[in-house]
Amino acid sequence: MTAQGQAVSDPPAVPGWRRPGRRPGAHHTADRILDTALAMFAESGLDSVTVRGIAARADVDAALVHHFYRSKEGLFTAAVDGAAVPPGLAELLREPLTPVGEALVALFLAHWERPEVRPRLLAVLRSVPSSPVAAGLMRDCLDQHLTAALAEAGADRAAERAALIGAQLIGLAIVRYVLRSEPLASLPVDRAAAAAGPVMEMYLAGPVARLRRAG
Amino acid sequence: MTAQGQAVSDPPAVPGWRRPGRRPGAHHTADRILDTALAMFAESGLDSVTVRGIAARADVDAALVHHFYRSKEGLFTAAVDGAAVPPGLAELLREPLTPVGEALVALFLAHWERPEVRPRLLAVLRSVPSSPVAAGLMRDCLDQHLTAALAEAGADRAAERAALIGAQLIGLAIVRYVLRSEPLASLPVDRAAAAAGPVMEMYLAGPVARLRRAG
Numbered sequence: 352m353t354a355q356g357q358a359v360s361d362p363p364a365v366p367g368w369r370r371p372g373r374r375p376g377a378h379h380t381a382d383r384i385l386d387t388a389l390a391m392f393a394e395s396g397l398d399s400v401t402v403r404g405i406a407a408r409a410d411v412d413a414a415l416v417h418h419f420y421r422s423k424e425g426l427f428t429a430a431v432d433g434a435a436v437p438p439g440l441a442e443l444l445r446e447p448l449t450p451v452g453e454a455l456v457a458l459f460l461a462h463w464e465r466p467e468v469r470p471r472l473l474a475v476l477r478s479v480p481s482s483p484v485a486a487g488l489m490r491d492c493l494d495q496h497l498t499a500a501l502a503e504a505g506a507d508r509a510a511e512r513a514a515l516i517g518a519q520l521i522g523l524a525i526v527r528y529v530l531r532s533e534p535l536a537s538l539p540v541d542r543a544a545a546a547a548g549p550v551m552e553m554y555l556a557g558p559v560a561r562l563r564r565a566g
Numbered sequence: 567m568t569a570q571g572q573a574v575s576d577p578p579a580v581p582g583w584r585r586p587g588r589r590p591g592a593h594h595t596a597d598r599i600l601d602t603a604l605a606m607f608a609e610s611g612l613d614s615v616t617v618r619g620i621a622a623r624a625d626v627d628a629a630l631v632h633h634f635y636r637s638k639e640g641l642f643t644a645a646v647d648g649a650a651v652p653p654g655l656a657e658l659l660r661e662p663l664t665p666v667g668e669a670l671v672a673l674f675l676a677h678w679e680r681p682e683v684r685p686r687l688l689a690v691l692r693s694v695p696s697s698p699v700a701a702g703l704m705r706d707c708l709d710q711h712l713t714a715a716l717a718e719a720g721a722d723r724a725a726e727r728a729a730l731i732g733a734q735l736i737g738l739a740i741v742r743y744v745l746r747s748e749p750l751a752s753l754p755v756d757r758a759a760a761a762a763g764p765v766m767e768m769y770l771a772g773p774v775a776r777l778r779r780a781g
Contacts, residue, residue, distance in 0.1 A: 480694070493745070510748070515750070521736075525740075533725070
């Protein structure tokens, strides 16, 4: 989950993928497969897409998809690589004395607004409900990135806070980008961040005393 | 979106479905198809399931599925009918002077905890990201039920509040029931409601002054 800035057309970083040497055009073909797959995952999620369907739309033999990416899941991982964690998240949360709730929502939504990032996030979000691979990827985001960043920033009950913050962010993304429900769908990023910011602030820095009694 | 309390085995309420008269066993067959479809939708979402697959698992001819339910979407609508709106929602929101944020989260999560409701909600949630039918159903919930109930209770900016409340509830459901991410997954309902309650209170009754400037 690194290299967030890489273009979608960069070589996929999956086991089994080999930088093309002797076969001219192989890199181009791998890219075309990846771009096609990403578009299809973003439209309808991992489970609804088949390797056969990707191969047909990319106009290559299905065996080539397996050659470059091993499996549909390998292709999915390569296609969405790194997109789920907005750059700057850890840095933002390192400001424990500053209210960063609104900035956190703005960072998240601005990440979604990037044309090169949106399809990858949509692919993840559309795949999470039906694919264990995508669900695992998102769980890792909550556990390894958000919880870790909160813990590093000195927050108590970091896992609980991360779960609640993650739930709020995922919910916002679904209503705004999947359901496209108004008025949230067309609200400018700064307005949406202003609306949800105080809630984030509460989850980030508010008391979680009643949660503390749990378990 | 009525009849929330009906059992999954009740006759499906879709156009084209006829209460079986002369053909003995037809009702039983329609029920078996519905139960099988619901289990499959809850496992992997509308898009990943085929009529052929449902027929095979229910051990009936695919033509019978079409006979009883017309289409996969008709079957989906019949299977999840009414589950998306927790009973008592409108009544709860009719208490404008009482803080009901915690009660609202508790009502929502208790609805999810019902064994006869959970598969139907999972089916909707797993289908929303990739199916326009399911997305439309959830958008209707936000627009027609939550917004309407808030407006009736006298809330200003009811649509904005409904979008934010809906986002938070959907996010909680995904983290708790789809990702099953801890600690939220195994937190008792009352503890989870206590944790998210103040946030709901803010969305229900807090100032939305900055949202007001939008648009």
